[in-house]
Each structure stands twice: as structure tokens, then as C-alpha cells.
Amino acid sequence: MTQEMVGNADGGRRGHAQRPAGGGGRQRLPHRKVRVASAQRLSEHLVELVVEGELDGWQAAGAGGHFKVFVPDQAGGQAMRTYTVRRFDADAGRLAIDFALHDEGPAAAFARTAAVGDEFEISGLSRPGFELGGDSEWIVLIADLSALPAVCAIAESLPAGLPAMALVEAPDQQLAIASDAALVVRWLEAGQEPCQRLAEAALALALPEGPGEVWVGCEAAAMRTIRRHLLGDLGLPAQRVHTRAYWKRGVAGHSDHDTGADADGGPGRVEPGGAGTPPVLAADAASAHSEGGRHE
Numbered sequence: 181m182t183q184e185m186v187g188n189a190d191g192g193r194r195g196h197a198q199r200p201a202g203g204g205g206r207q208r209l210p211h212r213k214v215r216v217a218s219a220q221r222l223s224e225h226l227v228e229l230v231v232e233g234e235l236d237g238w239q240a241a242g243a244g245g246h247f248k249v250f251v252p253d254q255a256g257g258q259a260m261r262t263y264t265v266r267r268f269d270a271d272a273g274r275l276a277i278d279f280a281l282h283d284e285g286p287a288a289a290f291a292r293t294a295a296v297g298d299e300f301e302i303s304g305l306s307r308p309g310f311e312l313g314g315d316s317e318w319i320v321l322i323a324d325l326s327a328l329p330a331v332c333a334i335a336e337s338l339p340a341g342l343p344a345m346a347l348v349e350a351p352d353q354q355l356a357i358a359s360d361a362a363l364v365v366r367w368l369e370a371g372q373e374p375c376q377r378l379a380e381a382a383l384a385l386a387l388p389e390g391p392g393e394v395w396v397g398c399e400a401a402a403m404r405t406i407r408r409h410l411l412g413d414l415g416l417p418a419q420r421v422h423t424r425a426y427w428k429r430g431v432a433g434h435s436d437h438d439t440g441a442d443a444d445g446g447p448g449r450v451e452p453g454g455a456g457t458p459p460v461l462a463a464d465a466a467s468a469h470s471e472g473g474r475h476e
């Protein structure tokens with residue numbers, strides 16, 4: 181079991197000036213203290229915390245970038261977890277974070293009971309989010325509830341009319357996903373195993389012709405199954421496939437670096453199987469009707 185339980189990695193507050201990177205040349209910025217300005221249940225299993233506080237100069241590039249939250253754990257320390265920039269209004273100094281309320285875990289527990297005025301910390305910077313490739317003619321987003329905030333942020337960033345599909349396994353199926361794209365949303369009910377239905381549906385998807393992108397965020401094992409299919413069975417180019425484990429079954433604080441690339445035959449290597457196998461031709465995914473789907 182891996183667990184990232186940390187205090188302030190910088191050992192205290194230092195104001196907001198950058199300090200030289202420690203080993204590896206990576207910049208570490210002091211944490212920012214934030215407090216809950218509003219807590220709103222978006223659905224039974226999703227709560228949105230809007231926070232304010234030390235957000236001056238905090239940056240969020242791209243759609244659905246991620247950062248760390250530091251919340252109390254049961255042992256009286258801090259647990260570090262990864263969350264998505266759902267919305268960031270630099271002028272107003274407000275950051276919205278949507279928390280999935282799964283059964284266990286300090287972050288979910290914190291969000292479940294969070295009230296206006298509660299304080300916690302976030303990392304000094306956020307990692308850049310998704311940017312659509314200039315020649316992409318379509319996009320498919322595959323996600324569970326934990327990655328739904330990223331899907332919502334990406335959907336809001338897509339160009340008008342772009343053929344887009346979101347395949348989402350979530351217990352809450354009444355959430356609106358706003359987009360100017362020609363977005364079709366297909367909701368899947370969770371089965372017995374987390375993300376099993378999501379993986380099955382992803383493997384059965386018929387992708388549109390032409391250059392496009394597939395973005396995947398879900399449980400680690402399901403993500404690998406989907407990634408293998410996209411790269412191996414369909415032979416999609418690796419640069420058009422964006423996969424990341426958002427959590428791992430039975431593991432607390434799973435790494436946010438898990439893209440599944442380790443299963444491709446070596447770091448960063450991708451071995452498209454079935455050489456020359458083209459993507460499955462499809463009726464335009466964006467023209468298919470979704471069951472129970474909804475978008476704005």
C-alpha cells in the first residue's frame with residue numbers, strides 16, 4: 181500500500197516567493213492556505229468546494245489541470261491528495277474543486293463534512309491541464325466520477341461544434357456537462373467492480389475517422405485495459421491517447437503519475453499491436469444518441 185502522507189513539504193510557510201528547486205531541478209512552491217467559501221452538493225456523490233485565501237498569483241493553465249490538497253488525516257497529520265481545477269477565477273481569487281464522495285479516505289471525508297470557514301492547504305502551483313491538438317477533428321472523454329470534474333472542465337474548453345463524446349461511469353447521472361462542442365454524453369451505471377462497465381463500453385466504442393484524441397481518467401486497472409485497447413488493438417498513436425489513473429483500488433493516495441505507460445513495453449514506449457490496424461470506423465460518435473445522456 182502506498183500512502184503519501186506529508187506535512188508541508190517546505191517545512192513551513194515562506195511567503196510566495198519561488199525557492200530554488202531541490203534535487204531533480206523541480207520547483208517547489210510554498211503551500212497556499214485556503215478556506216471554504218461555499219460548499220455545495222452537486223449530487224449525492226459529488227460536492228463542490230469553492231475556496232478563497234492565498235490564491236494571489238496562483239496559476240492554472242489548460243483545462244482540468246491538477247494540484248495537491250492537504251487535508252487532515254485520522255492520525256492528526258496531513259494527507260496529500262490530487263484534485264482538479266474545476267474553475268479558477270484569478271480576479272475574484274476563487275477556486276472551485278469538485279470532490280467525489282467515495283466511502284473511505286481523508287480527502288473524501290474532509291469534503292463530505294466541509295463547512296464555510298474550514299481551512300486547508302493546496303500546493304503552490306497546479307500542473308497544466310489538457311490542450312486539444314490543433315489538427316484534432318474529434319475527442320472522446322472516458323471517465324469515472326473522480327475524473328468527471330476534469331471532463332467538465334475540458335468539455336467547457338472545446339471549440340464550438342467539435343464532435344465529442346463523453347463516456348462516464350458514475351452513480352449520479354443527472355449532472356449537466358456544458359460544452360459548445362457537439363457533445364454526446366453517455367452515462368453508465370457502476371457495476372459490481374469499479375469502472376468495469378466503463379472499460380467494457382470503451383472497448384466497444386467505435387471511433388470516428390480522421391485525427392482525434394482520446395482522454396481517459398479512471399481507476400488504474402480499468403485505465404490500463406482501455407489504454408491497451410486504444411494503443412494495441414486500435415493502433416492509435418500514443419500522442420493522441422491521454423490516460424491517467426485517478427485512483428487505484430485498495431490503495432490510499434495512489435500516485436498521480438500513473439499513465440499506464442509502464443505496460444507499453446518500457447518507459448515512454450508504445451508498441452502499437454496489430455500493425456496497420458486502423459481505428460474502428462464508426463458512425464460518427466457525436467451523432468449517436470446517448471442513453472440517459474445530457475449536455476448543455
Ligand SMILES: Cc1cc2nc3c(=O)[nH]c(=O)nc-3n(C[C@H](O)[C@H](O)[C@H](O)COP(=O)(O)OP(=O)(O)OC[C@H]3O[C@@H](n4cnc5c(N)ncnc54)[C@H](O)[C@@H]3O)c2cc1C
Pocket residue numbers: 246259261262263264265277278279280281282283284285286287288289325326327329330374424425426427428429430431432433434435436437
Ligand atoms: C490528476 C488527478 C486529478 C484528480 N482530480 C480529482 C477531482 O477533481 N475530484 C475527485 O473526486 N478526485 C480526483 N482525483 C482522484 C483522487 O485524487 C483520489 O480519488 C484520491 O485517492 C482521493 O483521496 P481520499 O483521501 O479520499 O482516498 P484515499 O485515502 O486515497 O483512498 C482510500 C480508499 O478509497 C479508495 N478510493 C480512492 N479514490 C476513490 C474513488 N474515486 N472511488 C472509489 N474508491 C476510491 C482507494 O482505493 C482506497 O481503498 C484525481 C486524481 C488525479 C490523479
